[in-house]
Amino acid sequence: MPIPPPLYGFAFRLPKIEHIIGKHLFVAYIYSSCRRRGSQGDGGQGEKPIDATFCRRDTPVGLKGSVTSAQTSLPGSPPLRVPRAARARPGVPTHQGGQSKMSTEQWLSIFFTLVYTAVFLFFTRILFLRHYANRHHYAKRPPHLSLKYLARLAASKGRDLPYFSIFIPARNEADVIARTIDHMGRLHYSPDHYEILVVTDEKEAMAAQKTRAAIADRLIRLLTERGKWEGTEQEEDTLLALLARLALEETHPDALHPLTLHEQTECLYETARTLLRSRGKVDPQQVREILRRAAPRLHDRQIEQICPALLALALPVIELLLRLQRRDGTALLRHLLPLATGAQRSLTREVLVNLTHAVEQRLNQLLSEKPASELRRRIADAFPVAMPTTQEIVERKRLEFAANRNRPALRHVQVPYDFDGRLGGRCTGHEVPSTKGRALNWAFQFADPRSEMWGFYDAESRPDPDVLRYVAWRRLTAGDRFQIAQGPVYQIRNFWQTGPVSKIAGIFQAVAHEWMMPWQLREIPFIGGTNIFATRDLILRIGGFDPTVLTEDMDLGARAWLQGDTWPEFLPYASSEQTPPTYIGFFRQRLRWGSGYLQVCEKIRSDSTAPAEKRQYLLRIYWWRGPFAWTLCQVLAVLPLAALVLGLTGHMDYRALPDWVHPVLSSYSLCYLAFALFCFFHYRQFMDPAPRKVQTAGFAQIFLMPISTFFLPLPYSASLLLKLLHRTPKTWVKTPRTRE
Structure with a gap:
């Protein structure tokens, strides 16, 4: 599952705002300017508009009926000059001394301006997170991890290269599984030291x-x-x-x-x-x-x-x-x-x-x-x-790999229709609902006994070809201290075949994984379901996956810490995947993620075997990163629509704002769009090719971002609503794929 909408978390020091606006508090300046622009008098002499010279360090005399320096300045900052009175505006009531009363429309305009500014400043934290991720993770990747170097390193420790088992659960994945198997067979690692296990479901056949x-x-x-x-x-x-x-x-x-x-x-x-x-x-x-x-x-x-x-x-x-x-x-x-x-x-x-x-x-x-x-x-x-089945394609690929000595071992594991889903479980004689955790728990018994590290990928995953070399290097250098790792996932490969909402979701989900996940792993044991590597001992020690939860990945990360006392580390090698092409598919997938998130929280709350301090910490951080963040996201997504409606119905008066505020507000939208375009070109290398006409139409959909972002938090809000109504989804729904 992806990182929940990031509207909370790290708050870093920004340059002092007074340096930006002449050493005066931003809110006080807007407030003073709005009072000045909305003021009027009965024939009084209007004072000249305040310009850059108003910051002189002489002390102004408090004026009757106006805002004094004590009301508009901070301790240690220069006082503000305030006009005596401005030209009267029709329909605006005045107080004695000529000072006007701020109308509701003007207060609304100030409120939305401050909210937009706060959201934009919070958005800029991505620049810091990008810097942190590059400096502490991506820049520290070993530059040359050749197989010869790894072999010498292993020999110096008196052991062989680490052996990997890569698990790929695949039910009804005939559209994508062939390309995934081909890609996994070409990873930059010794083919004698890793195997691929594709786990299919007998119910499909x-x-x-x-x-x-x-x-x-x-x-x-x-x-x-x-x-x-x-x-x-x-x-x-x-x-x-x-x-x-x-x-x-x-x-x-x-x-x-x-x-x-x-x-x-x-x-x-x-x-x-x-x-x-x-x-x-x-x-x-x-x-x-x-x-x-x-x-x-x-x-x-x-x-x-x-x-x-x-x-x-x-x-x-x-x-x-x-x-x-x-x-x-x-x-x-x-x-x-x-x-x-x-x-x-x-x-x-x-x-x-x-x-x-x-x-x-x-x-x-x-x-x-x-x-x-x-x-x-x-x-x-x-x-x-x-109408091929996943089993037929996997069997064809298995024979193809067996005839090529330069390919790793490819195993086809089929889960019985009546397997109960538990690690070391039994066949019940009646059909059992399918989940990813159930399939993996069955497949673990078929892993090569030599494998010490297990990798997990989805049926359409394409990991970085060097990922096994890095994991082997970490295992050889860190030993048992390296237990579990989570890498970023870019759900953007079918970008040209998706709708506008899925396009924006794919771009910002990739940003969240590449730049925000490294910081997030400092405070939460996040596991995302794919591009995961964990030791065989850890998986078996905590009882494998829970086949009953909708987000078995999040549950695995929580139990790895609660039961295995192991915290996941960041894996600086990305894997690309698909985003659901339609909004209906996107909504159902995110609804399952949100419902599973709440389900895991409920499971942690009722688990009396784990230490209470750990459980309370997880529940607290999950609440901030889950329900609170989703609600805040949904409210902020509604605000632009509310501002538009209020503006069209005449319930907002932006004339109260200083003239320079309007271009600043417009620049926020330009910055958001520029950032989306930057991310598009940054991740374009991970997108499958498409005809030029399709690319042109798809590129134009990026400019629908202001509309598309409104629909992004809806599935998470729906999961909260269904939880309150006691109608949380209980069954796992397969994510639709784009044919490759």
């Missing part, structure tokens, strides 16, 4: 088996009856994958070498599906991205050679699909033919017709066979392409 059987029966009936197409999107995708496989068998294209048959089918299916969904308006770059995703080993030159063949083969597949669905695809194919012809000049309408006819004949042959066992087998072969 059971659900897929039922769904596939129903789809196969319905698809056979639709193809046999040849009536009106009433298939679902899943059935259409399955048929498209089947036709792609048949097209490859009929043509045997040498141009698709060196792709395997499965990779050829997957690429052809994805290309045809992309052309069909986009109604022909496709960027050739999308086809190249399909190839890079399916076969990351391909070079750019190989990709350029394969693209034309894919486009040419996709057209007969699309035409036959439209024909089977009783849809008119003449216009679409007329639009696509020049695109494919430009890529492969030998492609003509006659060639397209011949290819389509050959594939159709093969399909009719399958349909005419009785019984339809062969067709059912072919449909079953199409499912791993159109």
Whole structure:
């Protein structure tokens, strides 16, 4: 879970404000100026406006009915000159002596001005936190951590390199798990000294088996009856994958070498599906991205050679699909033919017709066979392409890693559907709800006995390639004093595929982890669920993960200190992840985090086994960083909207403020926007590439930050409200992913 909204915590010394405004208190100056600008008199002589010369060190004479120097200056600071009276304003009541009474509208304008200024000054603390993080953590990373150096260091201590087990829980993660496994297999560490354990859930395979059987029966009936197409999107995708496989068998294209048959089918299916969904308006770059995703080993030159063949083969597949669905695809194919012809000049309408006819004949042959066992087998072969399960992808990667000696060991661990979730638990015989903690507790028994450090990542994580070297160095140099570490996580990799709220949330969540987490770990045992390393002994000593809480990561950090007497340290190597692409997904994820946060607090409060002093400290700091901070965030998010409404309805009078205050207030917004743009370019290296049009539209959404920030604290406020209503969510909800 991310750091709670940071509206509290460290308060550092700022330059004395009197140096900024001529050695006078900022609030006193605004107050005096507002009284002066709002004053009026009955024919009195107005005094000249106060300028920079009002700071002379002569003592002014107190004026009847005006603010005296004793009211507007601080001890030891020069007194302020106050005007006798100003020109009268219509409708403003006056007191004796010509001094006006401040109206409610003017007081509101002063209030909002002071609040905006206080929030801005608090915001600037990020500069200090950035300096602290760079100086005390990132700058202290060893510059050259080679494997040879680590081997010599280990030999000097009479031991071998540390062995790591990396756990990746993955349920319904077929869209992202392949890229994650590939990345984990290329970490800069000895492949003989770490292993990857991907933990899947048996319930996913059971659900897929039922769904596939129903789809196969319905698809056979639709193809046999040849009536009106009433298939679902899943059935259409399955048929498209089947036709792609048949097209490859009929043509045997040498141009698709060196792709395997499965990779050829997957690429052809994805290309045809992309052309069909986009109604022909496709960027050739999308086809190249399909190839890079399916076969990351391909070079750019190989990709350029394969693209034309894919486009040419996709057209007969699309035409036959439209024909089977009783849809008119003449216009679409007329639009696509020049695109494919430009890529492969030998492609003509006659060639397209011949290819389509050959594939159709093969399909009719399958349909005419009785019984339809062969067709059912072919449909079953199409499912791993159109609707793959996490288990199928992991098994394919496991065989691939086993054939490559330069890759670490890849283990596939499947959690039984009836495992109770406890460390060393049992199978109950009935289905048990799935959680990340439950999956990890089952997988621990399959870790290599040599592993002394366990790492934890999510199914879409991409850690820094040097992270294992650093953790090994810390283990070799610190020994048993190095027990658990938490690194920053940048949820920004799918930046271009997310909405405006998710974009802003991803940027500021990355800022919180990179610059604020190092300071936060000074006062709270924060564990964030991914990019974690802990010793095997610590995890087993505190009983593994709690499978019943919604935020098992936060609970682990608290128990590591309460039960294991271990405080996490900062790991200065980042990992990138995804942010939920839609606001609904974002809301549900943060709602789970907020509800889990409160759930862990309740668990600590009721735990009588831990020392009372530790529990009270955690509860106190969790309250400030949780409910108090969330409430303050929500109030501050509402203030701009309230100021806008009050201003439009005439309930605020900014004329009471000095003229120079207005550009200062405007500069606050410019500073916020400039900071967001700076962070965007700072984290751009962690974003997956996207077409230029998508990037242009996504970049423009950053300027919606004033609106987007209003929605950021809503999930946490909702978790507080549900807690008060005794309707806190109890079940773990999977976070939606963007396909990679």
